Amino acid sequence: MKVSSPVGxxxxxxxxxxxxxxxxTVHGHMGAWPSEIExxxxxxxxxxxxxxGAVTLVSALAVSRRRATSR
Numbered sequence: 084m085k086v087s088s089p090v091g092x093x094x095x096x097x098x099x100x101x102x103x104x105x106x107x108t109v110h111g112h113m114g115a116w117p118s119e120i121e122x123x124x125x126x127x128x129x130x131x132x133x134x135x136g137a138v139t140l141v142s143a144l145a146v147s148r149r150r151a152t153s154r
Contacts, residue, residue, distance in 0.1 A: 086113050095120075 084095045093114035101108045109120040122130070 084097075086093050086095050095111055095113045095118065097109060097111045099110045101110070105124045107122045109122075111118055111120075
C-alpha cells in the first residue's frame with residue numbers, strides 16, 4: 084500500500100494485525116518508520132460502502148466487457 088503525505092509518497096509494509104476488542108490494529112512500516120493503523124467499529128460503515136462501490140464498479144465493467152465481446 085502507498086501512503087501519500089506532504090513530504091512524499093511512502094510504501095506501507097504490513098508486519099502483523101492484532102484484534103483488540105472491537106478495534107483492529109495493523110502494525111507495519113511506512114518507509115523507514117514503524118507505523119500502525121487502527122480501525123474501529125465506527126470505521127466499518129465507510130469501509131463497507133467503499134468496498135460495495137468497488138465491487139459494483141468491477142461488476143459493471145465485467146458485464147460491459149462481456150456484452151462488447153459477444154456482439
